[in-house]
Amino acid sequence: MDIFHNLFYGFTIALQPINLLFCFFGTVLGTLIGVLPGIGPIGTISMLLPATFHMSPTSAIIMLAGIYYGAMYGGSTTSILVNIPGEAASVVTCLDGYEMAKRGRAGPALGIAAFGSFIAGTLGVVGLMIFATPLAAVALKFGPPEYFGLLLFGLTLVTYLSRGSMIKALMMGAFGLILSCIGLDSIQASPRMTFNIMELWDGVGLVPVAMGLFGISEVLINIEQTETSEILKTKIKSFFPTVVDWIQSKGAILRGTVLGFFFGLLPGGNPVIASFLSYGLEKRISKEPERFGKGAIEGVAGPESANNSATSGSFIPLLTLGIPSNVVMALMFGALLIHGMRPGPFLLKDHPDLFWGVVSSMYIGNVMLLILNLPLIPMWVQVLKIPYRILFPLIILFCIVGAYSLNNSTFDVVVMMIFGVFGYLFRKFEFEGAPLMLAFVLGPMFETNLRQSLLFSKGSFLIFFNRPISAVFISIAILLLITSVLPYFKKVKEKYEVST
């Protein structure tokens, strides 16, 4: 009953005209950037962070959250119509969505993506509502060793789940921790790696790093491409899936919802991986797996549901434990800090208006997105025709102004450019930015909890294993590292056996 009382309270906040406006703006903008390849929610949220300074914290998070889950809706449009994912979580939708479009079934593909996203998004918010409060209560029992264990687990998981080389992902994580140490030491207040640059005493800014790594680098990668894409010329007759489509998709939608939600909950989990896992699951359990890749509607319904419910799940560790589970949540974490709010178990207690306002706005946002997405698809198709040569200067300008406006300083613009170059080179050399970003955001908490734990235990690492919660997290982290290294040693052993 308490949950419904709180939810009702949340609706009184979410339905305020200003919050409704920001929710609408966030969801429309999110859909737009989801539709447009070349810019994703990470770049957009990092660009808009400075703009949220003038908003209330609740309105800011409502808008940023709207951008995040709105992008999941929009990403499927380009995947289905152009075979280019609007953003990373819709990559797998290309496999069957585009095939459906080629067979004249673009409408049902777009429809099932939208309806699946709506169902999953709504159920995901229900899950967020149910799990958040008890988890926040558990988190109150966490001390420095427990937080350190959880952070180590989160950092290990995000590198384990990275798409490329595990070694490179771990290197990025280590570099992210190093970057987070730049500035004044939190305990002794001595400058670290500031090289006599005054602006570095506060550390390297989260926003310039994020905009550079994900916004500027994306632009640089795109402008050197010579290929252009064409929208599939198909007449979209109806967006409503048939009864047969619904029968085929219902299981995929529900499985995608559950999988995505629990995956988004885990530190390191994100909608991209949730969508891939969902596709893999649907193909594995299907009685006709040969249909996948040729226009199987489950191949659209499952991943699109998974990526939307993962967005709801990913809010839970941020709001209850104060631990961002992926890069977008890291930016939300930054947004809350900018507004003077500390994400964590006390957020629910001290700022219930923010938590329940955001939860309620997500219900409203999902309804807005369902209404916006289907009838407005012809408009999104026209947006896709905007040439990139007009779009990229605007993206660059937003990034520059966004970085500058943080401190009215060109130093942040220079930092953003430097990380833009880094991000571009990282992509060339196949290093991923996500582990770096997450380690960079978690670094200060990681260090503080580690040093406090060691001070308390007088240098003994047994403190992490004497306490059950931290012991579990650290053991899983070690297990993940060992299991990722084992296949390599197995290969070396096999090669040795073959040669002898």
Add this chain to the structure above:
Amino acid sequence: MLRRDLLAGLFWLGISIFVCMESVRMDVGAFHSPGPGFLPFWSALILGTLSILLMVTSILRKKWERGIMNLWKGLEWNKVLWVLFSLFLYPVVLPIAGYLITTFGLMAFLLCIMKRSKVWIMGMSALAIALISYVIFYTLLHVKFPNGIFGF
């Protein structure tokens, strides 16, 4: 041909050595009393170890790996260089010429890079972007741009 991962490994090894040296200077401390250099030191050590591992796996790999120059083969990398040049020039010129002129110049340059259109179209587009963005950011969002020597 220099292998991609070998070069990357060398770069990161250099970074890790530098950070280790800086951390020792900052005071690593001990396990019972970690100093300011504690986390940077151990992170750099892990980074250095992994970069050596990356170099070793690159050398031992029998499969052909793309050389460095192949990463840019068939791509219009010159556009990237021009864009970077203009982006790094922007913060230098901004305090001198002010937001409107600097942004107009940047937008015109970026529009030129991708595909040449009629000069007046590119000019008008760049001017429109500079003016509209000034209204949005300065007037509506209260971003304090430098005025430059011309006062705007």
